[in-house]
Amino acid sequence: MARTGRRPGPTSTRESIVAAAAECFAAQGFDATSMRGVAAAAGVDSALVRRFFGSKEQLFTEVATALIVPERALAAVAAGAPDAAGARLVRYFLSLLGDVSQPGPFFGLIRSAVDSEHAAALLRRLLADRVLGELATSFRSENAELGAALAASQLVGLAVARYAVRLDALTAAGTEDLIPWVAPVVQSYLTGTRIS
Template sequence: MRKTGRRPGTSTTRQEIVAAAAASFSFHGYDGTSMRQVAADAGVDPALVRRFFGGMEQLFSAVVAEVFQPDRAIVTLLDGPRGTLGRRLLGYVLSLLGDVDAPGPLLGIIRSAATNEHAAAQVREFLAADFLVKLIRTLGMDHPELRATLTASQLVGLIIARYAVRAEPLVAAGPDQLADWVAPTLQRYLTGRAPSPQPPSR
């Protein structure tokens, strides 16, 4: 019989708490998730969840980092021709989402960010500081923050339209077809030449 409540705080326990939180964010959203419920789902005492993570914001950040795994992702994305980075990035994000009829925890993260300002701020900070900006700076490109924000806006918009709103043409399109349409835009944001400043109008 499974014991609940006072499991020792091991690294495996931490992973199980993060997995339980990811499932809860996906199913209930940020506002519908509680530390107590996550603890119950992971089979641990709520005090252990607070000891590992402190509060809900830190727990959500841990889930975001676990889903994206930014350091590993950057290494993987840079392993290939620079001119196809946009296609690799889109493929990576689609792989995190999984099947359109049974998407993974990334959709729960995006939904939480769309409905809760704390979650939105954490996702923005993560994308800006820990993932896309690092990727773009590694490439040595100018305007890394703007490029990262534009890239994130394209990805988040696609995720919401395909997996949350379920716009039929996007649901019906396969990953390769989506890449044919979307990857060139991502590529331009990531490595394209910055627009020349327009002269002031007279």
């Protein structure tokens, strides 16, 4: 009698679905991405996607938590002199976004946050609270919460202007060209020090 069900041994199906979903969210945003479309992109049956993830919101959560790993971000930004944390944060953030001509799946999270309250809440929790909030708190700023929110607004605004609106000067500039402009502002938000 033939066996049914999952084949024995390791499987990468779940990871393939998450990768396909990340690409779909990046290309289409949250609202336009469907479970059926993700299944087609992953080369699996849509019932399997539902069995693994249940809903599009849960699938998006899985994609977001795979892309935004607060511990990794904090380690990348915390390694080095405190007065250069803003530069490290901007560099890390831009590396997540990828090349201007072909943004990576992280931009899909930002793009999806415009369409979906679920995506916006998740981005707030992972990026603003867990990463930027903890960074601002580590600087013992009196206005850590406001500083984290302002840093998030700066970084998300940069992402939208560069990758979605595609302002010519921002798309032409390289990462190392942008850092000296953006980093001092982000640094001031994290430390609670106003630029005069």
